[in-house]
Amino acid sequence: MIDQYLRRKLDQPLARCAALIDIPAITPDRITGVGLVLGLGSAVSAGLQWWWVALVLWLLSRLADGLDGPLARRRRARTPTAGDAGAGGFFDITADFIVYGSTVVGVAVGATSAYGAPWWPFLLVLLAYYINGTVFLAFSSIAERSGRTLDDGRSLSFLGGLAEGAETVVVHALWLVFSAFAWQIAVVWAVVVAVSSVQRIIAGYRALR
Known part of the structure; x- marks a missing residue:
C-alpha cells in the first residue's frame, strides 16, 4: 500500500549505500x-525461539533485499553489459518467496512450541501468500507477452494492493517482537493479504481485458 511512497523516499539513500559498496567483490x-x-x-x-536474533536477521535480510536492485541499476548505468537484469530479477x-514462506513456518514452529499457538493462522497466511504470488506472477507474464507491462523500475510488473513489501516487513517484525501474540497477528495479516489478493485479481483482470 505504501511501497511506491517509500520507494520515492528511499531511492536516494539506497543509491548512496549502493555507491559505498560498489566494489568488484560485491555483486x-x-x-x-x-x-x-x-x-x-x-x-x-x-523456530528455536531466539526471537530477537530472528528479528535482527530478518531486518538485515530485508536491507540486503533493498540494496541489490540499486547496485544492479548502478552497474548497468555505468556498463550496460555489466549483468543480465532478467537473471538478477529472477533470483x-x-x-523473496523462499524467505517469506520460510519465516512464516519458522514463526509458526516457535510460537506453537513456546505458547501452544494454533497452526491454522499461519497456514492461512501461507495460502494467502500463494494466491498473491500466483496472481502477480501470472499477470507479469501475460502482461509481458501482450505488451501491457507496468514499469516501475522492477523486473516484474507488480500489481499494487493493501499488503505489499513494506507491510510484510513490518508484520514479520511485529510477530517476532510480540511472539506471544504471533498467531493473533497472523489471523489479521491473513485477512489483509486475502483482501490484497482480491484487489490484485480484479485489477489484473481489468488491466488485461
Missing part, C-alpha cells in the same frame, strides 16, 4: 544470496 546476486541466507537464518532462529523474486 547484486551476491547481495541477494546474503539476504536469502539471512532470511533463512531468521526462520531457523524463530531476487525467488529468494
